Amino acid sequence: MSKTNLDIQLKTIPESAGVYQYYDKEGNIIYVGKAKNLKKRVSSYFTKTHDSGKTRVLVKRIADIKFIVVETETDALLLENNLIKKHKPRYNVLLKDDKSYPWICIKKERFPRVFPTRRLIKDGSEYFGPYTSMKTVHTLLDLIKGLYQLRTCNYDLAEDKIEDGKYKVCLEYHLGNCQGPCEGYQTEEDYQENIKAIREIIKGNFKDSLGQFKQQMKDYAEKMQFEDAQRIKEKIEVLENYQAKSTIINPRISNVDVFSIVSDESFGYINFLQISYGSIIRSHTLEIKKKLDETDKELLELAIVEIRERFNSKSKEIYVPFKVNIGEEIKVTVPQLGDKKHILDLSLRNAKYYRMERFKQIKITDPDRHANRIMAQMKADLRLSEEPRHIECFDNSNIQGTNPVAACVVFKNGKPSKKDYRHFNIKTVEGPDDFASMEEVVFRRYKRLLEEEQPLPQLIIIDGGKGQLSSALKSLDLLGLRGKIAIIGIAKRLEELFYPNDPIPLYLDKKSETLKIIQQLRNEAHRFGIEHHRNRRSKNALNSALDTIPGIGEKTIVELLKKFKSTKRIANAKLDELEEVVGVSRASKIYNHYHKE
Structure with missing residues (x-):
């Protein structure tokens, strides 16, 4: 489609909520998006100057635009999710529809069985889940098995068949794991009371079961049946122990979904916690690869819809770190303090841990991707014009004014390059003068690199504050390198980063990977310099006695x-x-x- 036809389409798009679809010249859907106002959203692609190269490429490839108008923004969100899954557009975040999660099934039958399954059969049975791991399912089922005696056989326990004596009790009955409903030793009413209690435990409500067991224990004790009372007491302890481990917030907080997000240059990590009666009954973290520099808000909205659909969540309230638009029928809460903020912080911590684990895996399996991510992050954090693939850090080691030396350590692609390390004996400076020493070693280092036509670093780090940085800048000026190499100073006390001609320091997040790389460089330069300084002092002391x-x-x-x-x-x-x-x-x-x- 020509540019003229696109212009006509843009003018005729309605100002309604809906979903828009971009097609390339071959007729393939390349992007699907939602909008509260279709006209404003779609027009913005063609009127704004986009920072992202991927977005600019997308806009160039758009040959046709189609849209679907819907009643509400919620409908647009759901429709967008379904279209992305169906067409898998090249420039959309893709969400995998995983159907293999485990569930707990309470079978629709007389004397229902309770068992794990990955298959959902529409036969009227109750399914609880899905759970994120089979381990969680088995832990819950082991708890239930320890509290209640349920049948495990798959016999058809119709009333007439039991009366006719068709079945005989099995080993499970003799082991005390089943009360023998197959021979009529347990009534259906009694069995259903157990199923009712199990249903509440699976939902995270332990109150009814605890009350029931405590009453049973009291009854047995009054009848002097102490062995039975002890058996019930052990069940109470098991249940209370499980509850103590699973309850992490106020038990009054129930039927709530919690979502948090952390992201970097390439990925978003969304953690989901489902809360019932103060307990986490489900936890899952979703990794989403960014396609067009999507914001955290866009990623979180997309993930909330996907995760709630995937896990069949019916919660009427969600806790999130900032306001999101996912429909009027769901209450959106942004906690500021108290138990609600505590659970949101816990979700965020889970997302961060997941991100760290993924980084460790990537570092092992795909070191290039790890290095690329680190470099992109450092470029953004330090406001550089290019990625700092080659970094050099300088440190003075001047102890008690003797044997002044300096060290230069080199990192390439975020890792130490020890063969490129250099140490310097200060030649032109008399006495302990750190500023003059820094000026000398920076000049000597880069004068030599220029003379030998060696590659220059993209970033120089000076261990020191404004004074040290100014001294290094004098040498770069003399060599004509000012502005050609990025240079910063790091002050030890508060980890302040100083830039040339900027009196206000930059403070990085204390847990950021960029700061950790800089600290590693600084510490390595200090270690290397001290080691050389110690060797010089030892050599001089050694020789002086014989001299x-x-x-x-x-x-x-x-x-x-x-x-x-x-x-x-x-x-x-x-x-x-x-x-x-x-x-x-x-x-x-x-x-x-x-x-x-």
Whole structure:
């Protein structure tokens, strides 16, 4: 379709809620979106200057536009979700429709069985779930089995068949795991009371079961049936222990879905917690790959609809970190404090942990993707014009004014490149002057790189505040590199990042990966510098004791140290041992020096 036809379409789009679909010239759907006002939303694609390259490419590929008008924004949200699943447009976030989650089934039959399943059969049975792992299902079923005696056989326990004596009790009855309804040892009313209690436990309500067991224990105790009372007491302890582990907030908070999101340059991670009677009865985290620099709000709205549909949630209220538009029939709460804020923070922590685990997996299985993500994050966090694939960090090691040295460590793609590390002995500065020392080593480093036509870094980090940074900038000015290499200073006390000509420092999130990389660079430079400084001091101290002996030169000292390894051993050596190494004359001078009366 020509640009003229697109312009006509844009002018005729209604100002209604609905879903829009973009097609390429081959007639393929390449993007589906929802809007409260179709005209404003679709027009914005063609009137705004987009920061994202992917969005610009999408707009260039649009050859045709179609739209579907709906009654409400909620209808638009649901329709968008279904269309994305059906057509899988290239530029949309794709959500997998996973049908293999486990459920707990209470079978519709006389004396219902309770068992796990991954298949939903529309036969009137009750299904609770889906759960995010079979482990959760088995934990819950083990609890139920310990509290209530249920049948596990698949016999048709019709009343006439039981009366005719068609079935005989099995081993489960003799083990005490079943009360034998197949032979009429348990009434249907009694069995259904158990099923009613089990249904509440699965929903997270332990109150009724606890009350029932406590009354039973009391009745047994009054009848002096202490063994039965003890058995019920053990069930109460099991139930209370399970409840204590699962209840994490106020039990009055029930039938609520909680959603939180963390995101980076490429992905969004949405955590979902379902709360019933103060207990988390379900937890799931969804990873969504960004296609067009979607905002957290857009990703969260999309994920809420998908997750609630996937897990068949009927909750009437949701807790979220910020306002979202998912329909008027659902109450949206943004907690600020108290138990509600506590559970939202817990969800956010789950999302962060999931993100960290994914990073660890990616780092192992796809190190290039990990490095690319780190570099993109550092570029954004530090406001750089290009990714800092090559970073160099400088540190002065000037202890008590002696043997001043400096260190330069190099990171490439976020990892130490130790073969490129360099240390410097300060040559032009007298006394402890950190600013002048920094100016010298930065000048020497980049003068050499320029002379040898070696690649320059994209980022220089100076361990120090404004003064150190200013000194380094003087050297870059002299070399004509000012503005060609990004440079920042990091002050130790508050981890402040200083930029040239900017008096206000930048403070990164203390847990951000960018700050951790910078701290790693700074610490590595400090370690490398201290190590070199210590070696210089040791060497000077070692040589100084022998240098003071008249007639003993550097060559003799080297020969002695090769043989005896230390000045202490030389001092304690016998005269004939020294003579074997350096001859009679020099051996006498050394021996006499150390054995003066």
